[in-house]
Amino acid sequence: MKSFKADYVFPVCADPIKNGIVTVDDNGKILSVTDQNAPPPVDVPIEQLSGILCPGFVNTHCHLELSHLKDKVKQHTGLVNFITDVQKFRGAESSMVLDAAQKADMEMYENGIVAVGDISNSNISIKPKTASKLYYHSFIETFSFLPARASDTFNNALQLLNEFKPLSCSITPHAPYSVSKELFKLIQKHSEVGHNLISIHNQECDDENKFFRYKLGSFNDLYASFGIDISFFKPQARNSVQTIIPLLTDKQEILLVHNTCTNLKDIYFIKRFDRKINFCFCPNANLYIENKLPKIELFIGQGYNITLGTDSLASNTKLCILSEMRTIQEKFPLVSTAQLIEWGTINGARFLGIDDEKGTLEAGKTPGLNLISGLDGLKITPETKVKKLI
Structure with a gap:
């Protein structure tokens, strides 16, 4: 398992989560989508990122x-x-x-x-x-x-x-x-x-x-x-x-x-x-x-x-x-x-x-996981980039 934490998680099927955490398994399956008050198990490493996490x-x-x-x-x-x-x-x-x-x-x-x-x-x-x-x-x-x-x-x-x-x-x-x-x-x-x-x-x-x-x-x-x-x-x-x-x-x-x-x-x-x-x-x-x-x-x-x-x-x-x-x-x-x-x-x-x-970050799905960075708040700018994480 691995967890990614970002300024916002956009599950798409639900409201954006500030300081959200997405946990996935080795096959890219979503295990959980939570906020920082409900972190994953202590033995799962969390990678801190800047930007928005969203589905592929x-x-x-x-x-x-x-x-x-x-x-x-x-x-x-x-x-x-x-x-x-x-x-x-x-x-x-x-x-x-x-x-x-x-x-x-x-x-x-x-x-x-x-x-x-x-x-x-x-x-x-x-x-x-x-x-x-x-x-x-x-x-x-x-x-x-x-x-x-x-x-x-x-x-x-x-x-x-x-x-x-x-x-x-x-x-x-x-x-x-x-x-x-x-x-x-x-x-x-x-x-x-x-x-x-x-x-x-x-x-x-x-x-x-x-x-x-x-x-x-x-x-x-x-x-x-x-x-x-x-x-x-x-x-x-x-x-x-x-x-x-x-x-x-x-x-x-x-x-x-x-x-x-x-x-x-x-x-x-x-x-x-x-x-x-x-x-x-x-x-x-x-x-x-x-x-x-x-x-x-x-x-x-x-x-x-x-x-x-x-x-x-x-x-x-x-x-x-x-x-x-x-x-x-x-x-x-x-x-x-x-x-x-x-x-x-x-x-x-x-x-x-x-x-x-595909399409949403929900437990049990394999939608891919993207990081959108270089935003102005939540606005897309000429510097905004996408990085495929999963």
Whole structure:
């Protein structure tokens, strides 16, 4: 056994404990979470630390297989240019892709991340995930805006899904602008039984909504550049998320990722439907691509589970949940550190369905243990760091 004492312990499942003590066994299982008035047995060494002790972080949105694209895609060029560049640069020797994925996996581990919701378009990440110390759920992502290709695309996803098993995995749509109604319906039918978590990129730029409302903007140019005829697509007279919410399953948890241009009308529209919606924010990627952040304050208090993600090294400089927290608190000072820790731990664990083991500091769980130091009181600063203890 070993005990760690810090200025504060954030169990997440309970109020913060000043001068709290967390005791763990050699396997990282939490034995007790107490205050200084109820110390562990006298024969257990106590390591005194400065900062906050909290559970390991949960990263609900990543693209491990794009890790080799770090520093290859220009910043602030907009989503359509970003997509074009990713397609241009993503082809590489498998050994290079694999090596970068393994390094990215270790980076997340060292930054106190214990679980990841990861987007997969190929089988390249199976090996590093199998060997990883992290828990992964792989989202097998589907792309096809052409109705005639829906069945073939879905069947290909099924084949890839079987390659990932027995690892935790599911079939998911990529984004409203890249998945046909026919493909959405096939995924919805597949989700009627069993366990099939959904994670979908949502409203990353203004042109996504412009495309769905009026069939205007840069997405027309994107499809033209790929040689795809979208003459069949008609303006929907509503934003993208309002168009696709009725096509999503009501049987599975759904993660809407990014939400950079989601407005209050969209949120109220979503509330009209019986869907199990969660929201994920990846602020550093939003700044990297669009130089714009979602209106996070609109989502608080709406009753939805909010999680955090890093996106990929193609759209971020590091894979670190604390870095995402720092950006949010800098831009939205009213979001407390306690709230951000909740978003980055238990909320992600709940979405991934692993909250029986991860997300909170409770006796019997193995959630990992992080030390957050360099705070200004309880505020995150540019000097704030995370250290993985367990």
